[in-house]
Amino acid sequence: MTPDTLAILMISSGGNWSPAKWKSRLVTACPGRPVMLLPDDAADPARVRYAAVWKPERGALARLPNLEIVFNLGAGVDALLADPAFPRHTTLVRVADQDLTNRMSEYAVFHCLRYHRRHRMLEAAQARGEWLAPDQWAANAVRVGVMGLGVIGSDAATKLKIMGFDVAGWSRTPKSLDGIACFHGPAGLDAFLARTDILVVILPLTPDTRHILNRALFSRLARDGVLGGPILINAGRGGLQNEADVLACLDDGTLQGATLDVFETEPLPADSPFWRHPKVDVTPHNAADTDPDEISRYVARQIAAFEAGRGLANVVDLSTGY
Amino acid sequence: MTPDTLAILMISSGGNWSPAKWKSRLVTACPGRPVMLLPDDAADPARVRYAAVWKPERGALARLPNLEIVFNLGAGVDALLADPAFPRHTTLVRVADQDLTNRMSEYAVFHCLRYHRRHRMLEAAQARGEWLAPDQWAANAVRVGVMGLGVIGSDAATKLKIMGFDVAGWSRTPKSLDGIACFHGPAGLDAFLARTDILVVILPLTPDTRHILNRALFSRLARDGVLGGPILINAGRGGLQNEADVLACLDDGTLQGATLDVFETEPLPADSPFWRHPKVDVTPHNAADTDPDEISRYVARQIAAFEAGRGLANVVDLSTGY
Numbered sequence: 001m002t003p004d005t006l007a008i009l010m011i012s013s014g015g016n017w018s019p020a021k022w023k024s025r026l027v028t029a030c031p032g033r034p035v036m037l038l039p040d041d042a043a044d045p046a047r048v049r050y051a052a053v054w055k056p057e058r059g060a061l062a063r064l065p066n067l068e069i070v071f072n073l074g075a076g077v078d079a080l081l082a083d084p085a086f087p088r089h090t091t092l093v094r095v096a097d098q099d100l101t102n103r104m105s106e107y108a109v110f111h112c113l114r115y116h117r118r119h120r121m122l123e124a125a126q127a128r129g130e131w132l133a134p135d136q137w138a139a140n141a142v143r144v145g146v147m148g149l150g151v152i153g154s155d156a157a158t159k160l161k162i163m164g165f166d167v168a169g170w171s172r173t174p175k176s177l178d179g180i181a182c183f184h185g186p187a188g189l190d191a192f193l194a195r196t197d198i199l200v201v202i203l204p205l206t207p208d209t210r211h212i213l214n215r216a217l218f219s220r221l222a223r224d225g226v227l228g229g230p231i232l233i234n235a236g237r238g239g240l241q242n243e244a245d246v247l248a249c250l251d252d253g254t255l256q257g258a259t260l261d262v263f264e265t266e267p268l269p270a271d272s273p274f275w276r277h278p279k280v281d282v283t284p285h286n287a288a289d290t291d292p293d294e295i296s297r298y299v300a301r302q303i304a305a306f307e308a309g310r311g312l313a314n315v316v317d318l319s320t321g322y
Numbered sequence: 323m324t325p326d327t328l329a330i331l332m333i334s335s336g337g338n339w340s341p342a343k344w345k346s347r348l349v350t351a352c353p354g355r356p357v358m359l360l361p362d363d364a365a366d367p368a369r370v371r372y373a374a375v376w377k378p379e380r381g382a383l384a385r386l387p388n389l390e391i392v393f394n395l396g397a398g399v400d401a402l403l404a405d406p407a408f409p410r411h412t413t414l415v416r417v418a419d420q421d422l423t424n425r426m427s428e429y430a431v432f433h434c435l436r437y438h439r440r441h442r443m444l445e446a447a448q449a450r451g452e453w454l455a456p457d458q459w460a461a462n463a464v465r466v467g468v469m470g471l472g473v474i475g476s477d478a479a480t481k482l483k484i485m486g487f488d489v490a491g492w493s494r495t496p497k498s499l500d501g502i503a504c505f506h507g508p509a510g511l512d513a514f515l516a517r518t519d520i521l522v523v524i525l526p527l528t529p530d531t532r533h534i535l536n537r538a539l540f541s542r543l544a545r546d547g548v549l550g551g552p553i554l555i556n557a558g559r560g561g562l563q564n565e566a567d568v569l570a571c572l573d574d575g576t577l578q579g580a581t582l583d584v585f586e587t588e589p590l591p592a593d594s595p596f597w598r599h600p601k602v603d604v605t606p607h608n609a610a611d612t613d614p615d616e617i618s619r620y621v622a623r624q625i626a627a628f629e630a631g632r633g634l635a636n637v638v639d640l641s642t643g644y
Contacts, residue, residue, distance in 0.1 A: 016457070099460055102460060102461060102462075102485075102486045103458070103460060103461075105485070105486075106435055106438070106439060106461055106485060106486065107439070109431065109435065109485060110432065110435040110436065110439055110441070113428055113431065113432040113435070114432065114436075116428070117428060117429070117432055119432070122605055122606070122608075123603075125606070126597060126603065126604045126605075129592055129597040129598070131588075131589035131590055131606045132606060133606040133607065133608040133611070134608075135338070135611075136425070136608050136611040137613075138421055138424060138425060138613060139424060139425075139428055140424075159484060159485065162481060162484055163424075163427070163428060163431060163481065164424045164427075164428065266453075267453035268453055270451055275448060275451040276451070281445075281448065282448045283444055283448075284444070284447070284453045284454060284455040285455065286444075286455040286456075286458055289455070289457075289458040291459075291460060
């Protein structure tokens with residue numbers, strides 16, 4: 001029998017993200033398609049042509065002999081590619097739908113505005129009952145630098161620009177975005193960092209980017225901006241940051257503040273100094289919560305396009321890891 | 323001698339907003355033009371053709387017999403028109419430059435995102451050291467209603483839409499904005515309010531709009547939205563809101579929260595219950611701080627355009643008061 005089944009492989013998780021709910025959604029999104037949960041459902045592994053996965057058990061995908069396409073149910077594929085048994089002959093597709101993209105841009109714009117509009121200072125003034133209107137510059141006085149200019153980073157950079165910020169971007173390979181100074185590669189990094197007051201990081205985690213956010217990088221950020229010191233906003237992956245360096249740089253003033261959505265260990269351990277650090281805002285890896293219904297429809301659309309010979313979008317290049 | 327002088331009339335204020343600094347900026351912006359401070363500078367009132375004003379002494383403008391054009395150094399002209407001796411034969415121009423407009427949009431987008439992204443809840447979770455990722459909907463699940471669709475309100479509505487919110491607008495007269503449901507007049511108010519989760523108010527203060535933000539209006543806002551109850555963001559004028567109603571509606575749940583930049587009395591008195599109300603965010607009338615250098619250049623550009631016969635922009639209609 002021709003392989004036609006969509007298998008779901010994921011770590012067990014609660015609430016909206018439970019495997020059973022994913023199955024029910026994908027059944028609805030893919031009418032007529034056999035959908036099974038692995039390893040729960042008894043099924044012939046040879047019938048599996050597609051897999052929808054989130055941090056599956058290591059080695060599990062390698063046991064599906066006719067697997068052709070793997071849909072990662074999130075934007076970052078670093079956890080998946082860390083499995084040495086990942087079947088590299090398959091096509092790996094990641095989620096980069098408009099919903100996820102919009103949410104990441106919301107996060108970037110919100111947190112940049114929060115620093116720019118001096119909201120912490122205003123909150124503290126309110127708590128004291130003090131009518132304190134500090135100097136307020138226009139957004140174009142603030143230089144935001146977006147690291148990572150894929151679909152998501154480009155959208156964030158464009159929206160930050162629309163909000164008035166002076167935006168630049170940096171990416172591994174050359175990109176071009178309207179009204180945004182684009183830098184690329186190791187050679188472009190210095191100039192990019194030197195004109196950045198707020199660094200917004202939306203990079204994938206790859207062997208090249210692990211711990212790219214370290215003291216050497218922070219110390220190259222602009223120090224002459226209106227904000228009084230550089231700010232880090234990491235909405236990419238925890239593995240991008242050297243956390244000891246982040247803390248030390250906050251403490252010695254190399255960084256003025258950090259908003260972190262991602263951490264080397266998640267959930268962030270109770271004894272992490274980030275929780276109560278006065279210069280750190282912690283968010284619980286929810287910068288771009290994805291809507292499981294949207295993702296299910298996205299997977300269904302991609303399968304339909306593939307079977308109609310129209311090809312797949314957002315295919316991961318296994319040589320670069322994103 | 324032909325009247326040619328630009329006179330500055332304003333309440334004395336400190337820092338960047340001192341009359342002396344305005345004089346120096348306007349001298350720079352208008353080379354060759356006589357610029358005087360009234361009442362400080364000894365000068366012939368008959369030579370004054372233009373006035374740049376911010377809350378001038380009542381009756382002061384009426385003493386300038388050849389005054390033709392009054393530039394209000396802010397967007398709201400309500401304080402000026404409250405002077406019964408305001409010379410109504412003059413042309414009144416208000417500031418509505420891109421800088422001020424951008425800043426108001428920053429405020430609107432920031433505070434809408436703050437509610438939408440549940441930032442208060444996330445801050446409280448961080449303070450407890452709790453990794454709590456509450457359900458997060460997409461911005462298009464949140465219905466923002468912008469009251470006031472002049473230059474500033476239209477820009478705010480457009481940027482809120484770009485950020486993904488489901489945006490509608492309401493104005494006294496009909497307007498049309500791409501992708502934004504526009505309602506108008508008393509007849510359109512009910513339908514507008516009934517689909518509004520976050521009400522962003524950027525109205526001018528006129529006899530028609532005084533205390534328009536009252537219990538009757540709040541009780542018509544949507545109650546079926548994802549936010550769990552309606553939110554008020556007032557960035558217009560304090561006189562728009564009945565403050566006793568705002569407080570009572572927050573306390574009985576008719577409003578879920580309020581972000582107020584403006585108040586009936588400013589600075590907000592130390593004994594105001596707004597300061598420490600758990601559902602209120604107070605900002606110190608700085609939603610759209612204007613850049614005095616930008617405004618000075620704006621006045622200079624307008625005078626140059628007027629003298630070249632190209633007319634004036636942002637002229638106030640004295641019959642409507644904005």
